[in-house]
Amino acid sequence: MVEHSASIFDRRLLVVTGKGGVGKSTVAASLALLAARRGKRVLLVEVDAKGNLADAFEHRQVGYTPVEVHPGVLVMTLDTEKSLREYMHINLKIPIFGHLSPLARALEFVATAAPGVKEILTIGKVLWDVREIVEGRSEFDLVIMDAAASGHVVAQLGAADSIRALVDVGPVRAQTEWMVELLSDPAITAVNVVTTPEEMPVAETVDVIARLRAETAVPLGCVIVNRVLPELFTTHDELAFESLNQPSGRESLVEHVGSGSIAVLDAARLAVALRRSRAEHLGELRADVDLPCLYLPYLFTRSFGLRVTRLLADALDEEIA
């Protein structure tokens, strides 16, 4: 467990996936922040482009050109047309002048229809940056990829293999060779799954890990459990809470402290119940998944932005240590 974690930032590509809404982007941003704190120069790539990854740094939206949103962290948002242009130019030596649009649309069509083509453009661009690092030509030390949600990530990471099975000649096939090599090297790549301790996210996490193992050769890193509610009481203290919660205890609190005591007690009861049902799902997760787990607290903050990213980076730092 420690081995994995200690070397996490020595990899060159950290892929972050998870069910929609669990905090994938926020966690990817905090990982980037933490890596930057440790002296790495990080390229943080938003692939599942909602275009709001820069929000985590309270920076305006960022496009295809990387922008330094925080010291040591550069963000970029992938865009099929631009990566296609770059791909053709760099890898296939096909120069494209002026209007790409009709052609890009045509290719986008093939890309949507043909398995793996769209994904290869995306992952291809990311891996191109990774290769630059590996070969010592890059300003970066690490690429962090806010990847597709777990429903789609297997196709994204397995794209090079699907292409290989379908295309037997030409430069696209040749390109897949080095991609597969980088993607399956545990010294270079690690896929991390973000989840919350809830029923559906845990089920999807177990599922996606099994599928990644069965259908790809990508090395798995860790599971990051986000939004973990605090444990309120020790077993010893919980008994004292239970007695406060008895009708006599409640009355006594109302009498001595005020009528608002009921709300405070009910809120605590809810917090305990929420924590308990989530703990069950954590149990299932630990039983079904043999990867190291990192736990991040549920943050009770007024707003979201750089402060949350920092707090989660602190928490990650502690978990990794």
Next chain:
Amino acid sequence: MVADFASLQSLLATKEIIICCGSGGVGKTSIAASIALGATKHVGGRVLVITVDPARRLASALGLGELGNVPRRIDIGAVDSDDPGCHGELWAVMLDTKQSWDDLVMRHAPDEATAFRILDNRLYHSLTARFVQSHDYIAMERLYELHESGHYDLIVVDTPPTRNALDFLDAPKRMAEFFRGRLLRWLTLPYRVGGRRGTRLIEAASRPFYQVADRLLGSRFLHEIAEFFLNFQTMYDGFVERSVSVERLVADHRTSFVVVSTLENSPLREAELFTAELRKRGVHVGAMILNKTLPGYLLDADGATVAKQLLEDSDGLASLVAPGDDRTARVMRTIAQSYQNFAIVAAREAELRAGLSRESHLTIGVPARAADISDLDGLGWISVHLFDNGSVA
């Protein structure tokens, strides 16, 4: 503006189709199933819920195991036994994308041989799994089919997780465009004309496309794709006609959308954008459901005062309430702190709720339940909140 429906009951009593949409993780499946369950109690009739990807425990509690693609009657006896006036039936079906695509091909292909050629194609599986919005399209298609069957008084649909909720709405149109499109013509043209000579007949406009595609992918792969689409194109008429009907059904006055969200920034932003877009297209939005909200007592001023006092004087108060128990002061500080924490989130939720554009739809809050929604009891719990707490925003 005033909501055109004052309660979920009245909405459900006048519509035949309710489509639940919203971003992933907000609880669409549970809400859709709870609306359907509530409808059998409060409105009656034969109610069907089409679910997409339900949690395993909920699916098995509903009896939707392996054969989920065929509607099944759910035994709700335990839930409505204390309500003798209830005469509704609850039915449920799970969306099986692959099976539904196969059925569709069998139906639209001109003959059995073509159908099997399509079904056997090795691209077919990947294509239907990822085709331009294939899940969205198939959900709409299935809805149309089940509505056409005339078996149900009300159908409640849970929508597939999409990056953008609008994808779902656009799916039929895109599917039709896809079949009508120039791109498909380009791609299949040389093969339609046949043989080597055909290649020379490619329209000038498509030449760069071919050059690049060929260079990128190799001609064997292109050929394979083209062959597949050539077969697929034989279903053109059926598809286009069908997608027009599906589209019409969605815009019909018998259909209404229910937008589901949580009181968090990004799902809510998406829900608002979606609502505005639906209205722009003249589609009916019947209600907005705010799921997993925190209880109102967290905004209680007395609660806040008590929490503050408990933090400031836990020792003194503990000796009054539970003299001699050295744990009580610590417990008091803990629950006070926890109250303040949750109050921050509740205040944020309240602010978001107040900021909701004053649209004319019914807005209903459903509180967060500590336990999972994994059986009829859970659905019943939600539907109590859906049907009793309606308020007009």
